[in-house]
Amino acid sequence: MSSEKHFLWEFFDPGTVVIVGARSTPGFGYQLPIWLQKRGHGDKVRLVNPRGGEMHGLPVYKSIGDVPGPMDLAIVITPAPTLPGILEEIAQAGIRNVIIESAGFAETGKEGVALQRKCREIALDKGLRVMGPNCVGVVNTENRFATSEVIEDALKPGGIGLVAQSGVFGSILLDSFPSKELAVSRAVTLGNRLVVDESDVLDFFRDDPMTRVVVMYLEGAADGAKLRTALERITPIKPVIVLKSGRTAEGSAATSSHTGSMAGRDDIYDALFAQTGAIRASGVAEMIDLAAVFDSQPLPRGNRICILTNSGSMGAVSIDVAVREGLVAAKLSEDTIKRVRNDAPAWMNVKNPLDVGPSGLFIKGFEAVLDDPGVDIILMFATVPYAVIESFKAFGINAETWIGPLAELRSAAPEKPMVAAAFGHPNWFKQLREICRKDVTVLEFPENGARVLAALARYAAFKKSRNT
Amino acid sequence: MSSEKHFLWEFFDPGTVVIVGARSTPGFGYQLPIWLQKRGHGDKVRLVNPRGGEMHGLPVYKSIGDVPGPMDLAIVITPAPTLPGILEEIAQAGIRNVIIESAGFAETGKEGVALQRKCREIALDKGLRVMGPNCVGVVNTENRFATSEVIEDALKPGGIGLVAQSGVFGSILLDSFPSKELAVSRAVTLGNRLVVDESDVLDFFRDDPMTRVVVMYLEGAADGAKLRTALERITPIKPVIVLKSGRTAEGSAATSSHTGSMAGRDDIYDALFAQTGAIRASGVAEMIDLAAVFDSQPLPRGNRICILTNSGSMGAVSIDVAVREGLVAAKLSEDTIKRVRNDAPAWMNVKNPLDVGPSGLFIKGFEAVLDDPGVDIILMFATVPYAVIESFKAFGINAETWIGPLAELRSAAPEKPMVAAAFGHPNWFKQLREICRKDVTVLEFPENGARVLAALARYAAFKKSRNT
Numbered sequence: 001m002s003s004e005k006h007f008l009w010e011f012f013d014p015g016t017v018v019i020v021g022a023r024s025t026p027g028f029g030y031q032l033p034i035w036l037q038k039r040g041h042g043d044k045v046r047l048v049n050p051r052g053g054e055m056h057g058l059p060v061y062k063s064i065g066d067v068p069g070p071m072d073l074a075i076v077i078t079p080a081p082t083l084p085g086i087l088e089e090i091a092q093a094g095i096r097n098v099i100i101e102s103a104g105f106a107e108t109g110k111e112g113v114a115l116q117r118k119c120r121e122i123a124l125d126k127g128l129r130v131m132g133p134n135c136v137g138v139v140n141t142e143n144r145f146a147t148s149e150v151i152e153d154a155l156k157p158g159g160i161g162l163v164a165q166s167g168v169f170g171s172i173l174l175d176s177f178p179s180k181e182l183a184v185s186r187a188v189t190l191g192n193r194l195v196v197d198e199s200d201v202l203d204f205f206r207d208d209p210m211t212r213v214v215v216m217y218l219e220g221a222a223d224g225a226k227l228r229t230a231l232e233r234i235t236p237i238k239p240v241i242v243l244k245s246g247r248t249a250e251g252s253a254a255t256s257s258h259t260g261s262m263a264g265r266d267d268i269y270d271a272l273f274a275q276t277g278a279i280r281a282s283g284v285a286e287m288i289d290l291a292a293v294f295d296s297q298p299l300p301r302g303n304r305i306c307i308l309t310n311s312g313s314m315g316a317v318s319i320d321v322a323v324r325e326g327l328v329a330a331k332l333s334e335d336t337i338k339r340v341r342n343d344a345p346a347w348m349n350v351k352n353p354l355d356v357g358p359s360g361l362f363i364k365g366f367e368a369v370l371d372d373p374g375v376d377i378i379l380m381f382a383t384v385p386y387a388v389i390e391s392f393k394a395f396g397i398n399a400e401t402w403i404g405p406l407a408e409l410r411s412a413a414p415e416k417p418m419v420a421a422a423f424g425h426p427n428w429f430k431q432l433r434e435i436c437r438k439d440v441t442v443l444e445f446p447e448n449g450a451r452v453l454a455a456l457a458r459y460a461a462f463k464k465s466r467n468t
Numbered sequence: 469m470s471s472e473k474h475f476l477w478e479f480f481d482p483g484t485v486v487i488v489g490a491r492s493t494p495g496f497g498y499q500l501p502i503w504l505q506k507r508g509h510g511d512k513v514r515l516v517n518p519r520g521g522e523m524h525g526l527p528v529y530k531s532i533g534d535v536p537g538p539m540d541l542a543i544v545i546t547p548a549p550t551l552p553g554i555l556e557e558i559a560q561a562g563i564r565n566v567i568i569e570s571a572g573f574a575e576t577g578k579e580g581v582a583l584q585r586k587c588r589e590i591a592l593d594k595g596l597r598v599m600g601p602n603c604v605g606v607v608n609t610e611n612r613f614a615t616s617e618v619i620e621d622a623l624k625p626g627g628i629g630l631v632a633q634s635g636v637f638g639s640i641l642l643d644s645f646p647s648k649e650l651a652v653s654r655a656v657t658l659g660n661r662l663v664v665d666e667s668d669v670l671d672f673f674r675d676d677p678m679t680r681v682v683v684m685y686l687e688g689a690a691d692g693a694k695l696r697t698a699l700e701r702i703t704p705i706k707p708v709i710v711l712k713s714g715r716t717a718e719g720s721a722a723t724s725s726h727t728g729s730m731a732g733r734d735d736i737y738d739a740l741f742a743q744t745g746a747i748r749a750s751g752v753a754e755m756i757d758l759a760a761v762f763d764s765q766p767l768p769r770g771n772r773i774c775i776l777t778n779s780g781s782m783g784a785v786s787i788d789v790a791v792r793e794g795l796v797a798a799k800l801s802e803d804t805i806k807r808v809r810n811d812a813p814a815w816m817n818v819k820n821p822l823d824v825g826p827s828g829l830f831i832k833g834f835e836a837v838l839d840d841p842g843v844d845i846i847l848m849f850a851t852v853p854y855a856v857i858e859s860f861k862a863f864g865i866n867a868e869t870w871i872g873p874l875a876e877l878r879s880a881a882p883e884k885p886m887v888a889a890a891f892g893h894p895n896w897f898k899q900l901r902e903i904c905r906k907d908v909t910v911l912e913f914p915e916n917g918a919r920v921l922a923a924l925a926r927y928a929a930f931k932k933s934r935n936t
Contacts, residue, residue: 031859080815103825107780108815149855168825169781171853172892179894217781245781250797251788254780254821283785283915284891285753312575312722313637313685313713317751320719329718347548347576353722357571357636385639387617391499423752424640426647447751 007129008196008204010097012140012186014072015044017147018095020064020086021077021102022047024055029077029101031149033058039144046071064089073097075137075147080104080112083119083133091126098123099147100132101167105192107134120194128195135191136167139174141184142210158183159212159295161205163198165190165219173217173284181433181442182292185210197222199230206234213294214240215287219255224272231276236466239459240278241290244269277462279455286451289443293452296441297417299460302376304330305453306369307353309381309446310362314421315353318379318446325454329353330375336368358384363404370413377453378418380406381446382432386425399431407439417456421446475597476664476672478565480608480654482540483512485615486563488532488554489545489570490515492523497545497569499617501526507612514539532557541565543605543615548572548580551587551601559594566591567615568600569635574660575602588662596663603659604635607642609652610678626651627680627763631669633658633687641685641752649901649910650760653678665690667698674702681762682708683755687723692740699744704934707927708746709758712737745930747923754919757911761920764909765885767928770844772798773921774837775821777849777914778830782889783821786847786914793922797821798843804836826852831872838881845921846886848874849914850900854893867899875907885924889914 017036023029033056036045047055052062061067064074064086074095076086080102090098105116116133123130131137137147141157148171155174160182164170170189177184185208188201198218205211214234221227234240246252247266273280279294281287305327309315319329329352340350345359354365362382369375382403389402410418418440422432433442443449485504491497501524504513515523520530529535532542532554542563544554548570558566573584584601591598599605605615609625616639623642628650632638638657645652653676656669666686673679682702689695702708714720715734741748747762749755773795777783787797797820808818813827822833830850837843850871857870878886886908890900901910911917 031855035855104815108817112815149859164781166779166781168779168853171855172779172851175851175854175893175896176891219781219784243785245784245788247788248791250791251784253819254784254787254823283789283913284782285913285916288891311634311636311640313632313634313687314752316687316713316719316722317711319722320713320715321751323716323718347572347580349576351721355722383640383643385636386643387499387503387639391617423644423756425643428643445751445753448753 006204006207007097008200010072011099011131011138013143013145014097016046016069016071017041017044017073017075018046018048018064018067018071019075019077020048022049022055022060023077032075032147035146035149041145064093067093071095073099076100077102080115080133083115084122087119087122087126087128087130091122091128096127096129098128098130099135099137100130100191100194101136101148102132103134105133107192116192116194123195130194131188131196132191133194134167135189136171137189139184139187141186154178156183157185157210159185159210160291161185161208161211161214162187163190163201163205163214164188164217165193165198166217167191169217176288180288180292182288182295193222197226199223199226202230202234202240206237212238213291214238215291216240216242218242218244219246228272228276231272231278235277236463239294241281241287241294242273242278243281243284243287244273277459277466279459286448289448289452290455292443293417293419293441293456294459296438297419297456298415299463300376300417300457301415301460303457303461304328304375305377305379305450306330306332306372306375307379307381308362308365308369309353309355310357310384311381312355312357314381314446315355318381318421318450319353321447321450322379322454325451327377327450327454327457330372332369333372333374336372339368340365360402362402363409366404366406367409367412370409370416376416377457378416379446379449379453380418380420380440381422382420383422383424383428386428389428399428400435403432403435406435407437410439417453419443419449419453421449474672474675475565476668478540479567479599479606481611481613482565484514484537484539485509485512485541485543486514486516486532486535486539487543487545488516490517490523490528491545500543500615503614503617509613532561535561539563541567544568545570548583548601551583552590555587555590555594555596555598559590559596564595564597566596566598567603567605568598568659568662569604569616570600571602573601584660584662591663598662599656599664600659601662602635603657604639605657607652607655609654622646624651625653625678627653627678628759629653629673629676629679629682630655631658631666631673631682632656632685633661633666634685635659637685644756648756648760650756650763661690665694667691667694670698670702670708674705680706681759682706683759684708684710686710686712687714696740696744699740699746703745704931707762709749709755709762710741710746711749711752711755712741745927745934747927754916757916757920758923760911761885761887761909761924762927764906765887765924766883767931768844768885768925769883769928771925771929772796772843773845773847773918774798774800774840774843775847775849776830776833776837777821777823778825778852779849780823780825782849782914783823786849786889786918787821789915789918790847790922793919795845795918795922795925798840800837801840801842804840807836808833828870830870831877834872834874835877835880838877838884844884845925846884847914847917847921848886848888848908849890850888851890851892851896854896857896867896868903871900871903874903875905878907885921887911887917887921889917
């Protein structure tokens with residue numbers, strides 16, 4: 001841990017906030033003051049709009065200079081051309097931390113590039129730490145502070161730190177988190193990165209006690225050398241999952257018109273991520289699955305996986321992916337085999353993948369594999385045809401009696417990462433999540449579970465190599 | 469179309485069905501008669517159990533020979549060792565079509581292999597068409613007939629024909645379909661394939677007017693040459709999506725203990741699928757996405773894709789995947805550019821990917837791209853941060869007014885396949901599905917949309933090459 005507090009703390013937990021461009025009609029800046037009031041930050045909020053008057057029960061100051069008292073953070077939502085003047089005013093008022101949410105800069109072409117350059121000169125000259133433009137700033141689930149109303153009450157505090165260049169993407173991703181049971185520490189959207197960039201955020205997350213894993217969406221590095229250094233500093237401590245667009249010429253062109261990024265040659269990024277141990281996701285879907293598992297599961301001691309399944313097909317599909325991704329099929333110990341075989345029906349093969357079929361031996365297999373010293377990682381596929389479950393309801397059999405108390409039993413092997421996959425009927429998926437709680441990560445598709453567990457094992461090996 | 473009816477019709481639509489091994493306690497065979505009665509097939513059902521008596525208001529015959537009248541299909545649920553005798557009785561009674569749902573054959577080792585071989589000899593000798601053992605038979609959504617109670621009322625009739633080796637997998641997959649808006653024509657689970665195999669089912673689907681696309685889960689071909697012929701016959705007419713496990717030695721070993729399949733060398737299968745135009749899915753998730761799009765979208769005339777998005781990030785991620793998968797980024801026509809630019813704000817770049825941001829020009833862009841002769845395929849990413857949507861509700865703005873009536877407008881270009889992706893808040897996803905109806909396929913993740921649309925274009929090119 002650094003002894004000095006990272007400057008981004010003043011963005012995540014400011015004492016006072018001035019909203020420049022507060023408005024009383026729909027659009028950016030309309031809901032934000034109400035939103036902050038609802039979440040207990042009303043007394044920190046100062047509003048500025050040239051019209052003055054009152055809004056949401058708060059006085060509206062005509063200029064930043066009129067606001068009494070010190071201000072820790074300015075959120076600017078005024079049209080792009082006003083920004084040079086406003087940045088001067090902000091500096092004049094002694095504010096150092098600024099989030100520009102307005103769009104209309106480098107992402108829009110020549111004039112925008114010039115405007116952005118001018119703003120950057122002012123910011124650097126005055127020592128302003130500017131986040132944005134073209135972003136929605138920060139979210140902090142710990143104190144329920146955010147600089148944009150794009151956060152739901154449903155968003156849960158947790159271990160995932162998010163940094164995204166795009167404000168819309170960051171917001172949508174957060175929207176998807178509660179239904180996927182993902183929980184966030186803090187989130188940042190960077191936009192065009194006038195001053196603050198992804199490397200600053202990585203440095204922040206490195207020492208943030210709440211953040212266990214970082215998820216980063218990047219269109220191009222603001223500063224390649226700085227990013228390399230930041231990654232080298234954080235990955236021996238915490239995993240960083242990266243989704244980087246601009247893999248193709250077409251994708252690169254798209255990013256330049258989006259956040260004004262230079263995507264750069266993709267092979268250079270591939271090498272950078274490989275060398276620094278960052279985990280590159282192939283898409284949004286994989287990024288979400290990686291985040292879920294990295295936040296909730298321990299790093300495995302080795303790469304020997306056991307697959308426990310009640311569908312032989314899903315066992316075969318999963319072991320294929322696991323092995324292709326570099327995991328090794330664990331050889332079950334004699335003790336494991338004996339324990340399962342004791343109660344197994346004639347048709348059951350006791351090996352890995354351990355396909356228990358409809359034998360009801362799922363939990364017996366699970367317990368044996370938990371104890372097996374030759375197994376580092378467990379992937380389970382646990383879905384029963386829903387009509388069968390329904391028909392057994394009458395006999396008092398439900399998901400918990402069928403599969404067993406996975407969450408409780410799991411504590412016998414806290415060092416082994418575990419994922420349960422269960423596509424099929426949505427109700428079954430929900431029931432499985434209930435019995436797995438936070439202890440076993442539940443994903444929909446088994447092949448994705450295998451892929452993510454392989455990434456977890458690779459990262460574990462990387463981390464070990466950097467810490468010995 | 470063949471002039472003769474395929475023999476599998478007697479499995480999907482039998483006049484009378486005898487259930488051998490009907491029972492009054494939970495387990496396979498317990499619910500099935502009730503299930504058939506509920507769905508209007510009660511008068512077709514005959515029950516056999518050595519105990520005799522009555523069950524579910526139906527007489528139970530002590531042997532197959534005691535059942536009066538002709539029987540079109542026998543469903544056998546008795547223990548494996550009884551099968552040789554039962555098959556003899558079935559042949560004696562003049563029944564030709566048999567589904568053995570019991571397990572305990574080649575998948576369990578040496579003795580099971582011998583038992584299965586014996587059953588096969590009897591079947592071939594007596595001319596029995598046997599499906600299974602170790603399967604759950606068929607589902608027909610058209611007449612609501614099924615040979616297992618593993619089908620929900622929610623399952624909708626549609627264009628997807630399913631053939632899976634594994635009964636559990638087939639059932640779970642069907643369980644997942646309603647929530648993914650997938651609709652099925654007919655489904656078959658093959659199990660150990662004593663007689664009926666995947667090639668027979670492909671032949672059936674080829675001429676089945678209800679089936680538009682076939683989804684096949686395979687552990688290994690029952691007969692490689694027969695499968696090649698069947699694929700060669702069907703793929704010029706209908707697409708076949710294949711999930712084939714046994715890619716690795718470990719996966720192959722898993723399949724042999726599951727359905728007793730020999731998985732074979734994976735490169736041979738890769739070549740077989742490539743040569744015959746079958747579409748190989750990388751996993752269950754992709755198989756489901758492929759099925760959704762192939763069943764509901766037309767084949768494109770070319771491979772030029774336009775991406776329309778309100779998230780620049782998702783535009784960049786999608787075009788990357790599209791281009792890497794072989795699609796070409798369409799060059800927008802001058803007319804398209806003019807139509808959109810007319811109303812576009814200064815910050816908006818009018819190009820492909822067409823990122824409309826928060827401009828509200830989504831539908832304007834959509835209409836222009838529909839008309840653009842240089843665009844063959846459309847992928848949309850349409851998610852707005854949910855808090856924004858919620859805050860706009862008060863002003864009468866909802867998903868339909870925000871995005872527009874996609875389903876109606878889509879009819880202007882019936883020849884262009886269209887996918888809309890929309891991860892984020894589940895409620896938004898639901899709303900988007902409502903405005904897209906069956907006309908635009910909605911998937912969760914944009915990169916998956918791009919991947920599937922590329923597969924659609926590849927199949928379109930294959931089909932054209934085989935039909936000219």
